[in-house]
Amino acid sequence: xxxxxxxxxxxxxxxxxxxxxxxxxxxxxxxxxxxxxxxxxxxxxxxxxxxxxxxxxxxxxxxxxxxxxxxxxxxxxxxxxxxxxxxxxxxxxxxxxxxxxxxxxxxxxxxxxxxxxxxxxxxxxxxxxxxxxxxxxxxxxxxxxxxxxxxxxxxxxxxxxxx
Amino acid sequence: xxxxxxxxxxxxxxxxxxxxxxxxxxxxxxxxxxxxxxxxxxxxxxxxxxxxxxxxxxxxxxxxxxxxxxxxxxxxxxxxxxxxxxxxxxxxxxxxxxxxxxxxxxxxxxxxxxxxxxxxxxxxxxxxxxxxxxxxxxxxxxxxxxxxxxxxxxxxxxxxxxxxxxxxxxxxxxxxxxxxxxxxxxxxxxxxxxxxxxxxxxxxxxxxxxxxxxxxxxxxxxxxxxxxxxxxxxxxxxxxxxxxxxxxxxxxxxxxxxxxxxxxxxxxxxxxxxxxxxxxxxxxxxxxxxxxxxxxxxxxxxxxxxxxxxxxxxxxxxxxxxxxxxxxxxxxxxxxxxxxxxxxxxxxxxxxxxxxxxxxxxxxxxxxxxxxxxxxxxxxxxxxxxxxxxxxxxxxxxxxxxxxxxxxxxxxxxxxxxxxxxxxxxxxxxxxxxxxxxxxxxxxxxxxxxxxxxxxxxxxxxxxxxxxxxxxxxxxxxxxxxxxxxxxxxxxxxxxxxxxxxxxxxxxxxxxxxxxxxxxxxxxxxxxxxxxxxxxxxxxxxxxxxxxxxxxxxxxxxxxxxxxxxxxxx
Numbered sequence: 001x002x003x004x005x006x007x008x009x010x011x012x013x014x015x016x017x018x019x020x021x022x023x024x025x026x027x028x029x030x031x032x033x034x035x036x037x038x039x040x041x042x043x044x045x046x047x048x049x050x051x052x053x054x055x056x057x058x059x060x061x062x063x064x065x066x067x068x069x070x071x072x073x074x075x076x077x078x079x080x081x082x083x084x085x086x087x088x089x090x091x092x093x094x095x096x097x098x099x100x101x102x103x104x105x106x107x108x109x110x111x112x113x114x115x116x117x118x119x120x121x122x123x124x125x126x127x128x129x130x131x132x133x134x135x136x137x138x139x140x141x142x143x144x145x146x147x148x149x150x151x152x153x154x155x156x157x158x159x160x161x162x163x
Numbered sequence: 164x165x166x167x168x169x170x171x172x173x174x175x176x177x178x179x180x181x182x183x184x185x186x187x188x189x190x191x192x193x194x195x196x197x198x199x200x201x202x203x204x205x206x207x208x209x210x211x212x213x214x215x216x217x218x219x220x221x222x223x224x225x226x227x228x229x230x231x232x233x234x235x236x237x238x239x240x241x242x243x244x245x246x247x248x249x250x251x252x253x254x255x256x257x258x259x260x261x262x263x264x265x266x267x268x269x270x271x272x273x274x275x276x277x278x279x280x281x282x283x284x285x286x287x288x289x290x291x292x293x294x295x296x297x298x299x300x301x302x303x304x305x306x307x308x309x310x311x312x313x314x315x316x317x318x319x320x321x322x323x324x325x326x327x328x329x330x331x332x333x334x335x336x337x338x339x340x341x342x343x344x345x346x347x348x349x350x351x352x353x354x355x356x357x358x359x360x361x362x363x364x365x366x367x368x369x370x371x372x373x374x375x376x377x378x379x380x381x382x383x384x385x386x387x388x389x390x391x392x393x394x395x396x397x398x399x400x401x402x403x404x405x406x407x408x409x410x411x412x413x414x415x416x417x418x419x420x421x422x423x424x425x426x427x428x429x430x431x432x433x434x435x436x437x438x439x440x441x442x443x444x445x446x447x448x449x450x451x452x453x454x455x456x457x458x459x460x461x462x463x464x465x466x467x468x469x470x471x472x473x474x475x476x477x478x479x480x481x482x483x484x485x486x487x488x489x490x491x492x493x494x495x496x497x498x499x500x501x502x503x504x505x506x507x508x509x510x511x512x513x514x515x516x517x518x519x520x521x522x523x524x525x526x527x528x529x530x531x532x533x534x535x536x537x538x539x540x541x542x543x544x545x546x547x548x549x550x551x552x553x554x555x556x557x558x559x560x561x562x563x564x565x566x567x568x569x570x571x572x573x574x575x576x577x578x579x580x581x582x583x584x585x586x587x588x589x590x591x592x593x594x595x596x597x598x599x600x601x602x603x604x605x606x607x608x609x610x611x612x613x614x615x616x617x618x619x620x621x622x623x624x625x626x627x628x629x630x631x632x633x634x635x636x637x638x639x640x641x642x643x644x645x646x647x648x649x650x651x652x653x654x655x656x657x658x659x660x661x662x663x664x665x666x667x668x669x670x671x672x673x674x675x676x677x678x679x680x681x682x683x684x685x686x687x688x689x690x691x692x693x694x695x696x697x698x699x700x701x702x703x704x705x706x707x708x709x710x711x712x713x714x715x716x717x718x719x720x721x722x723x724x725x726x727x728x729x730x731x732x733x
Contacts, residue, residue, distance in 0.1 A: 012368060012371075012372070014371075014372035014375075015368075015371050015372050015375065017372075018371070018372045018375025018376055018379065019375065021375075021379050021384060021385075022375065022378075022379060022384065025379075025382075025384040056364075085363075085364045085365075085367035085368050085371065086360075086364050096620075096622070096623055097623070101620060105367075106367050106368070106370075106371040107367070107370055107371040107373075107374035107375065107403075107407065110378055110382075
């Protein structure tokens with residue numbers, strides 16, 4: 001498999017550039033779009049393997065792009081990760097309902113974002129359990145017990161039975 | 164002969180109209196007074212007549228089937244001219260004022276009339292209480308007094324009616340004002356919420372490239388760094404993170420005020436969360452020359468709380484401790500079930516820092532409070548963190564407090580309620596439900612073998628699965644136990660049903676059918692495995708109450724579920 005291509009949709013040039021440098025350093029090809037209309041046309045022309053999508057966009061918001069891409073047969077299964085500075089309380093449910101594979105609040109943690117990208121692209125994640133999207137309300141990812149400074153002799157052996 | 168108009172006619176009419184009584188339906192209290200007047204004076208006809216501009220209108224009339232007559236023929240129009248005493252006409256045919264009156268010469272053939280004026284509180288007479296007969300008659304002094312007394316009663320009724328009316332209107336106005344006020348307050352809070360939401364968005368936008376480019380430099384994507392460059396960029400990154408945390412606090416505090424702060428309580432274990440958090444924060448503690456360690460008196464029982472929020476509170480307390488503890492100090496995170504409070508898990512963060520004065524200890528949980536003498540370090544936040552922590556802990560049913568000795572350190576503690584099965588079971592224990600002598604435990608394991616589901620997809624699938632299970636049970640006979648903090652690999656739901664084996668089999672079938680129709684579950688690659696077991700109801704000698712029974716059932720249930728867990732582990 002050759003290099004995977006990622007489309008970054010964001011109207012902020014600096015943010016697009018920052019992501020592009022990071023993703024190129026990780027071995028991805030990167031294309032960009034700065035508004036909703038351009039996003040849809042770049043997807044048609046460039047056939048990216050994944051889209052990083054901002055929500056507040058000129059020419060129709062990210063919700064619209066998401067719906068449009070998922071309504072067209074060739075792109076209906078294209079993985080889309082939403083990156084937005086907006087308050088997740090107001091948008092997360094709607095975005096997840098619309099079929100985005102993950103939602104990140106800007107600025108997104110590099111490690112988590114890259115893990116989510118690799119997962120969405122079906123690339124093998126490293127052996128240690130890689131954290132994915134920010135998920136309030138989710139159980140914490142198990143930490144590596146060997147490195148944690150815990151002094152109790154009776155620490156959870158994972159699935160301890162109930163009381 | 165038509166009666167002359169009273170001198171105060173204009174004001175008199177204003178008064179009459181103010182009472183808003185004209186053309187209203189009949190009312191029993193006025194009917195009673197009319198009846199009494201006719202009984203006492205021994206006349207077949209009695210009325211409460213109100214003299215309007217061109218008519219007299221009867222609020223109440225006995226012995227005649229009319230509601231109004233022209234003012235031209237009204238005896239009462241004469242009676243209101245003298246406000247001091249009743250007008251008594253013993254024989255109308257002998258009185259020049261009335262001998263040519265149509266009501267005298269024609270129907271109903273009035274001969275006797277006595278009317279006492281209704282003089283209102285402002286001194287205007289608006290009508291009369293009158294008694295009428297078709298034969299001439301005299302009024303005894305006691306009948307005359309009685310008529311006057313009854314007339315005053317009619318006035319009292321009218322006044323009362325007006326007061327009630329005014330009162331009702333005041334109440335309505337008051338309620339409207341209150342509703343208005345509440346709406347304005349809500350609008351203001353909403354506006355504030357929108358504003359803060361917007362500001363937070365706008366502040367995060369420029370922060371994003373700062374974070375992106377600083378990390379690009381730090382990760383040496385743009386080329387190698389020397390030690391000073393790395394150190395200075397580290398300072399930038401740390402401050403960017405801090406700014407980000409402050410924006411979050413601002414949003415949370417606004418949410419707390421508008422009641423929109425989301426707390427999603429579930430069954431969860433704290434052990435893993437503490438381990439993870441302590442190992443994550445050890446890095447920044449180490450960078451400040453501090454030791455961070457956890458002492459967990461575990462395994463801890465399950466609590467019912469929001470894992471994300473517990474993490475937020477605990478990391479806030481640990482970060483505070485790091486901030487206020489000098490080089491070489493020590494921070495310890497404790498977790499245990501206190502012997503004197505068996506219903507909660509107690510979490511504590513102990514530091515060897517500068518400590519708090521008694522006054523600061525009282526006030527640290529207040530919004531925007533910052534200790535006066537805490538030095539420059541305290542200036543690094545908005546003073547919202549502990550206030551948010553308090554709000555969150557209380558929303559999860561716990562308590563938060565601090566104990567401190569200045570110069571020796573502080574210990575912040577909070578509690579979270581332990582999850583217990585019994586309270587969920589009590590509502591099921593009705594006499595009918597207990598008649599089987601058994602109850603069933605149905606477990607539904609959702610497992611994702613594909614390992615393909617992302618976090619959000621998993622959450623969506625498990626939410627849909629949860630709703631399917633909920634919809635399959637009968638709320639008065641079955642209960643779905645609170646969810647256990649989920650993992651992407653899958654979740655297990657437990658249904659307790661007051662049923663025998665056949666009943667349990669039917670519920671299993673219903674759940675299977677509903678889950679099979681659930682697209683989100685299938686699409687995410689989950690498979691469901693259902694199992695059922697029938698347990699005997701604890702054999703408690705009467706008079707065992709429902710609470711005691713629920714506790715025994717919960718024990719049996721825990722034993723059953725534990726056996727299952729252990730089998731899975733083998």
